[in-house]
Structures are given as structure tokens and as C-alpha cells.
Amino acid sequence: MYLLELGGEDDAFAAREAISAATGVRRIAPGLAVANAVNPERVRGLAYTHRASDLLGRTDADLESARVLLETAPIDREGSVAVRATDVHGSTGVSTERAERELGSILVNRGFTVDLDDPDHVLRAAFSEGPLEGGGELEADEETGDLFAAAGAEKDSLEESVSVCALGWLAAESVRDFGDRAPTDKPFFQPGSMDPLLARAAANIAGARPGATILDPMCGTGGGLVEAGLVGADVVGTDAQEKMVRGARENLEHFLDPETPSPTGVARGGWAVARGDGTRLPLAEDAVDGVVFDAPYGRQSKIETHRLEDLVAGALEEARRVAPRAVMIADRSWASEARNAGWGLEAAFERRVHRSLTRYVLVLERREPST
Ligand SMILES: C[S@@+](CC[C@H](N)C(=O)[O-])C[C@H]1O[C@@H](n2cnc3c(N)ncnc32)[C@H](O)[C@@H]1O
Structure with missing residues (x-):
């Protein structure tokens, strides 16, 4: 043990x-x-x-x-x-x-x-x-998908x-080199980039490892892709904005250079980034092993042609089509949208970033339709 x-x-x-x-x-x-x-x-x-x-x-x-x-x-x-x-x-x-x-x-x-x-x-x-304690773990209401703090029968024993x-x-x-990849120190930086620690954890939970392929359909600066690639996964990214596609490529080139020895001891994964709409991915069913993404926060990210709700719902449906598992980070729960898109909520966590910003992390497993 x-x-x-x-x-x-x-x-x-x-x-x-x-x-x-x-x-x-x-x-x-x-x-x-x-x-x-x-x-x-x-x-x-x-x-x-x-x-x-x-x-x-x-x-x-x-x-x-x-x-x-x-x-x-x-x-x-x-x-x-x-x-x-x-x-x-x-x-x-x-x-x-x-x-x-x-x-x-x-x-x-x-x-x-x-x-x-x-x-x-x-x-x-x-x-x-x-x-x-239960920590930031959340449970979802069966009917509505609303999230609330994990509680109930287990709580008393957990609190002993x-x-x-x-x-x-x-x-x-573990290799503690996350400070080298602070978003502001990356070759390409935009506000709203994923913190490397959270991105690494999300990538790991989504199944990033040598031999696996991980997709971020709204990759932004590529924060999630970099972390998945550093633990050996091949990574694929799309973003609606050309500027982000170029920037993500710059970051991936920098951090996933196959010539640089890897601190974790595994070969870095290969990568590809293209301009694309996360609600209409140019990928076949089950094309990847896992999806990791942080949904636009409405105020920060430019949302091309979609209402935020439709964008998130569409992205969740597409993610389910191309992968059996996804980890989604967002500034609100989106649990009922995930459920409506055919995902089962395996786990959910609330992470307080600072007083006015909470991030939700949803761990989603594809639910097969009941026949
Ligand atoms: C919160 S940011 C992602 C940040 C990213 N994880 C990072 O580390 O930089 C959301 C991204 O979604 C992109 N986006 C918005 N609508 C999109 C769509 N329909 N398809 C693909 N990407 C989209 C935005 O351009 C933005 O880069």
C-alpha cells in the first residue's frame, strides 16, 4: 500500500x-x-x-x-x-x-x-x-442537475x-515546475488563460497519458493542451479565433518541443491546432480519448456567433460525440446542460479562486442512451 x-x-x-x-x-x-x-x-x-x-x-x-x-x-x-x-x-x-x-x-x-x-x-x-471534510466536492440534484455541497448521510462520519x-x-x-508556466510568462498570453496546476489536474482526470489523445475544443492560449502534452498525451486544439490558434501554436511549440528533455521523464506528445467551431468539430465519433476545456466566461472571451448557453450546450454535445470523458472548467455549474447533452456527472468540484471568482470543475462520463 x-x-x-x-x-x-x-x-x-x-x-x-x-x-x-x-x-x-x-x-x-x-x-x-x-x-x-x-x-x-x-x-x-x-x-x-x-x-x-x-x-x-x-x-x-x-x-x-x-x-x-x-x-x-x-x-x-x-x-x-x-x-x-x-x-x-x-x-x-x-x-x-x-x-x-x-x-x-x-x-x-x-x-x-x-x-x-x-x-x-x-x-x-x-x-x-x-x-x-468533503472539501470542494459537489453533488448534483437528480432532477435539475443543480449543484450543491456534498453532504447528507456521509457527512457526519466524514467530519469526525x-x-x-x-x-x-x-x-x-511529482515534478514541481508549474511556476515556469505561469500564464503571463508564456510566449503568448491572454487574460483568462488556465492556471497550469488546475489545467494539469484537469488533463490528468480527462485521461492524458502517453498513447492517449486529448482535445481542447476551445483551446485559447493552449493552457490545457500544454499540460496534457507534458504528461505524454497527443493533443488537438481548436479555437474560433485565428489569433488564439496562432498563439496556442506558439505556446505548444515552446513547451512541447520534442528536443527538450521532459521533466516528467515521458516523451512529450505531438500536437495540432486549427481554427474551428467547438459546436461543430471536424472530428469523427470517438476520435479522441478525452476532452478538457474551460468554457468562455461570457465577459472575457469573445463568443463568435453564439449565445453563451447555446455555445456551451453545443460544445458539450460535440465533446460527447468525440470522446467518452470530459473535464469542463467554468465560472458556473453548467451541470444541467451537461446532463442534457448526454453526459453523466461523475464528480464536481468548486474551487474558490478569490472572493468574487469561483471555478467549477465537472468530471463527465458519457451516458449511453437507455434502450
Ligand atoms: C476561457 S477561453 C479558454 C482559455 C484556454 N483554456 C487557455 O488556457 O487559454 C475560451 C476560448 O473559447 C474560444 N471560443 C469561443 N467560442 C468558440 C467556439 N464557438 N468554438 C471554439 N472556440 C470558441 C474563445 O476564442 C476563447 O479562446
Whole structure:
């Protein structure tokens, strides 16, 4: 079993993304999840998981319990070690320095040498306390498709406070290079570009990986396509505006250059961008594996020839025709439009960007018509 250290402010969303790199993901404490198996190459490309470690065991979030766990846990490794501890969100008050020292000396007693600079193995010790909240996860009304905060029967048990210390041998870390792709630093920038972290998570959830093809039918500056391409997917984009098509090509050329070594270790995907209408895509049925897009926000994006509602409804229908799965980001829910377009709502998340801006992330699975 593996320990996942989650990042960002919404554990439910982070756990949803982690499913693209792991099986049996379940949250165990604020900022922490466990998984049955992980794909280390895919973990390197996750936005909201920082690390995956081979779980040694878990106990309560205090140093004494952690010590007992480490003294008794079976260890099948040898060589040099370093212990790295974290107190998630400062929730436990455990001194990470002391934890590293004390757990390190237990490992020395068990025959290891300590090498802080270049250890053969890193032992992660994660301490976390607090309620396992639903986070920004939303549920949809069966009839109307309206979204509301995930609640109900599960909520009481989810809100119970938990206290966890998890120990594990570091197995894979995600590459934290998102700062290099801040929208304003890209060769082509326009307001409304996707934040690279959110875009990466959306791409991963939509199925971006080597061998898959991901479409953004309203690609704008190509923020979603760049992130999908960096984890190895081939990417296809369309946009109604020629300026955006040219700009997206500039960004993709820059970030998906096949000659540049890839930080995640996978070859960058190929790409193509053309001018096109997202409501009438020049693609065959099932042409791609997944769609990722952020719908125009009405005020920012130029909407060519469509009312916003018709545009979104049309784009959702087309997306369903060409792909079995889509991740849509928007400034409002659009859940009933998605349902009307034949999508099932697999999950929905609310992400507060700042006080007056909330983004909705809808994870959509094609619903087959009932016969
Ligand atoms: C919110 S922006 C997308 C931003 C993009 N994800 C990025 O990272 O830059 C929406 C885009 O939809 C495009 N658009 C509007 N109507 C369209 C249509 N009918 N077909 C295709 N693209 C359209 C706009 O030109 C705009 O670039």
C-alpha cells in the first residue's frame, strides 16, 4: 500500500486527480491518502499530489506512537537513509525536526547509516490531524442537475476528526515546475488563460497519458493542451479565433518541443491546432480519448456567433460525440446542460479562486442512451 501526500486546498479534488496515477485511492487524514498501487511515472506528472511512498505503517499523530511503529515495523531494505517529516497544515504541533532526529536514530539502531545529502532511501513521516471534510466536492440534484455541497448521510462520519502518523519509503515525487508556466510568462498570453496546476489536474482526470489523445475544443492560449502534452498525451486544439490558434501554436511549440528533455521523464506528445467551431468539430465519433476545456466566461472571451448557453450546450454535445470523458472548467455549474447533452456527472468540484471568482470543475462520463 502507498501513502500519498496531497497538495492544494481541496483534498477531494487532489484525490480525484490521484486516481489517474494510482488504484484504490482513499483519503485518511487532511492532506493524506492511501492507494493500493501507484504508477511512479504518472505520479511525477500529478499537480495536486506531491509524493507517493511505500507505506510502512500508520498510527496516531504523535511522536511516541511513530517511534513504536518504526521500532517494530518489518523493514526489508538496507543502505543509507534520511528521515523527512511533515506536519500537514501545522495541524499536529509535532516538531518535525525532533521527529526526524528520533526516527533517524531508531533506523541507526536497526543497522542503517544516515546520509542526509544522498540517501539510498528516504523515510517520509507525515503527521496530520483534523476532520476529513468533503472539501470542494459537489453533488448534483437528480432532477435539475443543480449543484450543491456534498453532504447528507456521509457527512457526519466524514467530519469526525482523525489523527494520523503515516510512515513510508519515498517511491515517487511529482515534478514541481508549474511556476515556469505561469500564464503571463508564456510566449503568448491572454487574460483568462488556465492556471497550469488546475489545467494539469484537469488533463490528468480527462485521461492524458502517453498513447492517449486529448482535445481542447476551445483551446485559447493552449493552457490545457500544454499540460496534457507534458504528461505524454497527443493533443488537438481548436479555437474560433485565428489569433488564439496562432498563439496556442506558439505556446505548444515552446513547451512541447520534442528536443527538450521532459521533466516528467515521458516523451512529450505531438500536437495540432486549427481554427474551428467547438459546436461543430471536424472530428469523427470517438476520435479522441478525452476532452478538457474551460468554457468562455461570457465577459472575457469573445463568443463568435453564439449565445453563451447555446455555445456551451453545443460544445458539450460535440465533446460527447468525440470522446467518452470530459473535464469542463467554468465560472458556473453548467451541470444541467451537461446532463442534457448526454453526459453523466461523475464528480464536481468548486474551487474558490478569490472572493468574487469561483471555478467549477465537472468530471463527465458519457451516458449511453437507455434502450
Ligand atoms: C476561457 S477561453 C479558454 C482559455 C484556454 N483554456 C487557455 O488556457 O487559454 C475560451 C476560448 O473559447 C474560444 N471560443 C469561443 N467560442 C468558440 C467556439 N464557438 N468554438 C471554439 N472556440 C470558441 C474563445 O476564442 C476563447 O479562446
